[in-house]
Amino acid sequence: MNAGKATHHFIAKDGREVIFRPPRWEDLDDLLGFINSLVEEGAEILRNQKVTRDEEADWLGRKLADMAKGNLFWLVAEVDGTVIASSELKTGTGYSSHVGEIGVGVKREYRDVGVGTELLNALLSHAKTIGLELLTLTVSSSNKRAIHVYERIGFEETGRIPHNLFKNGTYRDSIIMTKIL
């Protein structure tokens, strides 16, 4: 797949046109703004510290290399030329080569209009194309919106690590969800 080439156009529930495509090096500042906006709002992700531009550049370089090696399928969503969401499917190695791990995030002002679900469906479709048999993900027990979206596309809870997260003075469980393809 050519880096940066559009793979999919989608009209969100609010009428905005969303382009799904693989990321490219030029997305560095958008991706930096994206992750730091999630940290700033206290989104239900593991990271709780903002990222510097240098850290993001190192990270992006590694991820683009993983994509080139074929270990990672990564799609960003773009609206009006800006990255507003990101999703990835990481293929397992060794005895877990048939398993994929997925992750997704959408900028706050673009949520609840179908972008997350559409991105996840694109990951599912790719996972089937490359012959994966099982998908896994981890989500905080307090992330009701994400759990709703994951269940709707066929994931179910298959594991739970009690008190694995501590946020705003409260413990939350990490829920492991899986979907057999």
Ligand SMILES: CC(C)(COP(=O)(O)OP(=O)(O)OC[C@H]1O[C@@H](n2cnc3c(N)ncnc32)[C@H](O)[C@@H]1OP(=O)(O)O)[C@@H](O)C(=O)NCCC(=O)NCCS
């Ligand atoms: C979770 C996330 C990826 C979902 O993406 P999205 O684009 O908002 O999802 P969609 O618009 O496709 O669907 C959202 C659904 O959740 C529902 N929803 C919203 N808030 C909810 C809540 N508190 N409880 C249950 N469902 C909720 C919406 O009604 C919608 O369902 P519907 O289509 O049946 O009406 C996105 O909200 C996000 O990035 N959140 C912050 C980061 C994050 O949590 N990432 C996942 C970490 S595991």
